[in-house]
Amino acid sequence: MKVEEEYTSDICALCGWPINKPITKKEAAKLISGIIDWLNNNKSLTKNLEKKIEKFGKGELYICRYDFFYLIKDIIECENEEIAKKFENELASKYEFYGGIIS
Structure with a gap:
């Protein structure tokens, strides 16, 4: 009898950790829309930044939500370090990115 392992979860393209499921196109669009609104409300949205995000x-x-958060933060940081820190502080505390497993 041949036994085959079946992996039911995908892995993050950046860190390689298993993820329950990829971020869907709909979820990604919703997250991006929220981030763009947040940047706009903080008067920090530039055309270049909006285009990248x-x-x-x-x-x-195919990325864990933890790496997605930090990837967006790094993109913001290239434009404005101060607003990137604010983004990190507000969202990390709200979604408990520090010290937790995000999937």
Whole structure:
């Protein structure tokens, strides 16, 4: 009898950790929309930044939510370090990214 292992979870494209499921196109678009609104409300949205961030809302993302958060933060940080820190502080505390497993 041949035994085959079946992996039911995908892995994050950045860190390689298992993820329950990829971020769907719909979820990605919703997250990106919220991030763009947040940046706009903080008067920190530039055309260049918006263009870079919107690219993530065009399809499924095989990335854990933890890495997604930090990838967006790093993109923001390239434009504005102060607003990136505010983004990190507000969202990390709200969604408990520190010290937890995010999937």
